[in-house]
Amino acid sequence: MIDVDRLLAANKSDHGEEIRRQIVLPWPQAFRIAIRNVTLRLGRAAITATGVILGIAFLMSVWTQAVVEEATQDEQSIAIATGVGASETVLDDEDLGAAATTGDEEHTEGAARRSWLVVMSLLVCGVGITNSMLMSVTERFREIGTMKCLGAMDEFIVRLFLIETAVLGFLGAIVGAILGHVIMLLVSIIRFGVSVVPKMDWGQMLIYIGFALLIGCVISLVAAVPPAVRAARMPPAAALSTEV
Amino acid sequence: MAKIECPKCKKVIETTGLVTVCPDCGADMREVMEKLARFGDEAARPKLGKDESMTTHEFIVRTKGLKKIYRMGDVEVPALRGVDLDIRRGEYLSIMGPSGSGKSTLFNMVGGLDKPSSGTCFIEEVDMAQLDAFELAWLRCRKIGYIFQTFNLIPVMTALENVTLPMIFAGMGSDEMLERGAFLLDVVGLGDRLHHKPFELSGGQQQRVAVARALANAPAIILADEPTGNLDLQTGKEIIDLLKRLNAESETTIISATHDLKMIDVSDRIVHIRDGQVERIDERADIDLEVGTLGE
Ligand SMILES: Nc1ncnc2c1ncn2[C@@H]1O[C@H](COP(=O)(O)OP(=O)(O)OP(=O)(O)O)[C@@H](O)[C@H]1O
Ligand SMILES: [Mg+2]
Numbered sequence: 001m002i003d004v005d006r007l008l009a010a011n012k013s014d015h016g017e018e019i020r021r022q023i024v025l026p027w028p029q030a031f032r033i034a035i036r037n038v039t040l041r042l043g044r045a046a047i048t049a050t051g052v053i054l055g056i057a058f059l060m061s062v063w064t065q066a067v068v069e070e071a072t073q074d075e076q077s078i079a080i081a082t083g084v085g086a087s088e089t090v091l092d093d094e095d096l097g098a099a100a101t102t103g104d105e106e107h108t109e110g111a112a113r114r115s116w117l118v119v120m121s122l123l124v125c126g127v128g129i130t131n132s133m134l135m136s137v138t139e140r141f142r143e144i145g146t147m148k149c150l151g152a153m154d155e156f157i158v159r160l161f162l163i164e165t166a167v168l169g170f171l172g173a174i175v176g177a178i179l180g181h182v183i184m185l186l187v188s189i190i191r192f193g194v195s196v197v198p199k200m201d202w203g204q205m206l207i208y209i210g211f212a213l214l215i216g217c218v219i220s221l222v223a224a225v226p227p228a229v230r231a232a233r234m235p236p237a238a239a240l241s242t243e244v
Numbered sequence: 245m246a247k248i249e250c251p252k253c254k255k256v257i258e259t260t261g262l263v264t265v266c267p268d269c270g271a272d273m274r275e276v277m278e279k280l281a282r283f284g285d286e287a288a289r290p291k292l293g294k295d296e297s298m299t300t301h302e303f304i305v306r307t308k309g310l311k312k313i314y315r316m317g318d319v320e321v322p323a324l325r326g327v328d329l330d331i332r333r334g335e336y337l338s339i340m341g342p343s344g345s346g347k348s349t350l351f352n353m354v355g356g357l358d359k360p361s362s363g364t365c366f367i368e369e370v371d372m373a374q375l376d377a378f379e380l381a382w383l384r385c386r387k388i389g390y391i392f393q394t395f396n397l398i399p400v401m402t403a404l405e406n407v408t409l410p411m412i413f414a415g416m417g418s419d420e421m422l423e424r425g426a427f428l429l430d431v432v433g434l435g436d437r438l439h440h441k442p443f444e445l446s447g448g449q450q451q452r453v454a455v456a457r458a459l460a461n462a463p464a465i466i467l468a469d470e471p472t473g474n475l476d477l478q479t480g481k482e483i484i485d486l487l488k489r490l491n492a493e494s495e496t497t498i499i500s501a502t503h504d505l506k507m508i509d510v511s512d513r514i515v516h517i518r519d520g521q522v523e524r525i526d527e528r529a530d531i532d533l534e535v536g537t538l539g540e
Binding site for chain 1: 352355357358359377378381382384385386390392396397398399400401409410412413414427428430431432433452457459461482483485486489490493494
């Protein structure tokens with residue numbers, strides 16, 4: 001079944017143009033392989049992405065709530081303002097100032113609570129992603145070892161994982177952002193009625209969404225780099241003999 | 245190709261000098277082959293002492309006092325205890341030894357897959373410890389083709405993608421790469437399985453993909469660690485046949501760890517390893533005798 005004659009004949013004719021280019025750093029190839037890895041290991045990729053999705057969803061819900069609160073607060077202060085305007089009576093400057101300060105205090109307190117939530121959600125996100133990246137790199141030691149046997153440079157391996165993670169991080173962040181945003185928006189609509197929607201600062205919302213995507217990608221990459229570098233630096237023999 | 249006649253069923257078969265049993269009746273044909281070899285049929289003659297006439301051998305791989313100690317916590321496991329081995333260019337070398345004797349470890353050192361604890365390994369007179377990451381990758385990519393007992397194909401890639409991988413690392417153009425990949429797979433009899441994933445292939449087929457992959461960049465050395473260990477007889481024989489002919493006809497140096505007598509049979513030299521040391525080295529002349537007695 002093995003046709004050695006053809007092989008030998010071909011080897012002979014090939015002989016002239018022996019050494020081709022150097023080992024180029026094939027970005028497009030790395031990209032192609034990485035994307036295939038993601039699409040073919042969908043189940044695995046989904047688990048890795050879940051960490052991102054949950055973290056970013058949490059973050060996004062906090063930010064959406066912030067925008068909603070902002071909108072409802074405006075409503076309250078408008079109500080206060082119009083209330084003042086309508087009665088046009090004895091309310092002096094002092095009362096007005098007091099109302100404003102309570103509003104401000106509530107506002108800063110809300111902001112503090114929110115930034116604490118943001119930090120928490122980032123932590124959740126970071127731990128989740130690091131964990132799943134570590135797993136997905138570890139279970140592929142053997143593959144990494146094989147690639148190194150075939151002539152892959154360490155950078156190529158790292159690049160492969162970086163592209164994969166960036167893709168997963170970005171997709172996970174998009175899904176997470178949509179999920180967190182939509183859920184929080186629905187909750188707010190139930191609480192305050194549909195009228196909140198047009199009152200919200202959608203420009204600010206978009207900025208938050210952009211940040212969420214960015215953060216999702218950055219955390220994913222930061223989490224993925226150490227295990228990927230460690231795996232790539234291993235001597236091929238060690239990577240090959242690792243049983244997972 | 246030479247024609248030889250089976251001593252038992254009288255069937256005339258064509259061989260490249262590698263068949264030792266009659267495919268029809270299973271009779272031992274070694275004796276006939278011997279005669280043929282002595283009568284000087286080119287194809288049937290084993291590559292016996294090919295370089296002997298030269299005053300200096302050109303060694304493609306040399307090891308000097310190679311030691312490897314694995315540390316597991318406080319326990320030290322010496323896997324190699326000083327191996328000196330000179331491997332000639334274009335020879336077919338088999339490494340034999342009981343399980344745990346250090347064959348795979350020696351392999352990893354020679355193939356640049358691991359670093360020795362002490363001692364040096366030269367490849368074409370270059371100390372491997374002196375190579376930087378790029379040169380090491382270059383060496384693994386173009387100089388050496390690896391075949392493993394466990395195949396080690398990339399599970400998410402198709403047969404063709406697996407075979408083209410070393411060519412990607414060698415910087416070959418995309419069209420050329422696919423063409424050569426398809427050609428190599430066709431050569432190993434998998435021309436109709438280009439787009440199958442490893443898990444869709446049998447063990448024998450997977451190893452043939454691995455062989456095609458090892459040949460991708462036409463390496464000067466093929467390192468095979470028990471390549472037939474997990475295979476059926478037929479595929480094992482075909483792979484040995486392929487390696488032997490590559491060795492005989494395109495000067496490829498074959499270094500192979502094995503327990504497989506068929507593989508020993510085609511070797512120029514056999515290195516016996518025990519407890520991390522070279523116990524003895526058999527030259528071709530002794531091998532025939534030994535295989536004769538072992539085969540009984
Ligand atoms: N990664 C490792 N860590 C610790 N010890 C190891 C490691 N690899 C090999 N060894 C030890 O080194 C010795 C030689 O192992 P090696 O794998 O080279 O044997 P081998 O001759 O290839 O055996 P086999 O025929 O079973 O493949 C063994 O005692 C083994 O336990
Ligand atoms: Mg072994």
